[in-house]
Amino acid sequence: xxxxxxxxxxxxxxxxxxxxxxxxxxxxxxxxxxxxxxxxxxxxxxxxxxxxxxxxxxxxxxxxxxxxxxxxxxxxxxxxxxxxxxxxxxxxxxxxxxxxxxxxxxxxxxxxxxxxxxxxxxxxxxxxxxxxxxxxxxxxxxxxxxxxxxxxxxxxxxxxxxxxxxxxxxxxxxxxxxxxxxxxxxxxxxxxxxxxxxxxxxx
Ligand SMILES: [Zn+2]
Numbered sequence: 177x178x179x180x181x182x183x184x185x186x187x188x189x190x191x192x193x194x195x196x197x198x199x200x201x202x203x204x205x206x207x208x209x210x211x212x213x214x215x216x217x218x219x220x221x222x223x224x225x226x227x228x229x230x231x232x233x234x235x236x237x238x239x240x241x242x243x244x245x246x247x248x249x250x251x252x253x254x255x256x257x258x259x260x261x262x263x264x265x266x267x268x269x270x271x272x273x274x275x276x277x278x279x280x281x282x283x284x285x286x287x288x289x290x291x292x293x294x295x296x297x298x299x300x301x302x303x304x305x306x307x308x309x310x311x312x313x314x315x316x317x318x319x320x321x322x323x324x325x326x327x328x329x330x331x332x333x334x335x336x337x338x339x340x341x342x343x344x345x346x347x348x349x350x351x352x353x354x355x356x357x358x359x360x361x362x363x364x365x366x367x368x369x370x371x372x373x374x375x376x377x378x379x
Contacts, residue, residue: 229264
C-alpha cells in the first residue's frame, strides 16, 4: 500500500471490511440506491484507519496554502464518524488541534462547553464521507458564525447524490469517489421494479 492509496485500493479496503455493500437500499430522505457505504466499518481496524487518514493528509499537504497553515491548523469533525479521520489527519500533518461538534436532543449542532474556535482560526473540516453534505454544511455555518475561517473540506469518500449540497469555491479533498445509482423514490427505482428486497438504512 502506498502512502497515497489509489481509488482501487480504497474500494478494496471498503469491500473487505463490509463498509461498502451492494444491494437495494432506501435512505431516510426516500432515495433508493444500489450501493450503501458505512465507513466506520472500515475505520474500526486501526491499520486501515491509519492508511486512509495518512492518505487524506497527503492530499491536504499537497495544497501549498494549507501546508503553510499547518502549525496553526484546526481539524474539526461534524460528528463522531469523522473522529478517527480527524485524529489520523492531525497526527500525520502535525496540525495544532482536533475538535468536533455534537447534536443534543432536538437542538442543532453544538460544541462542548468552553470549546469554541478563536476568531480567524483556520479550520479544515474533516469527515469520513461526503454524501448529502448536510452535516458539513451545518458545521461550516457553526464555525463561521463563531469567527473561524474554513479553508478546506477533506473526506475519505466522496459519494455525491442528486441532493448533495454545494460548498462553492471551498477546496474539496477526498481519497476515492464512488458513484452509486440513485433513484428519487420507489416509483422511479429500477431495483424496486425488479422486486429486489429493500433494506432501509438510518444514515
Ligand atoms: Zn427501490
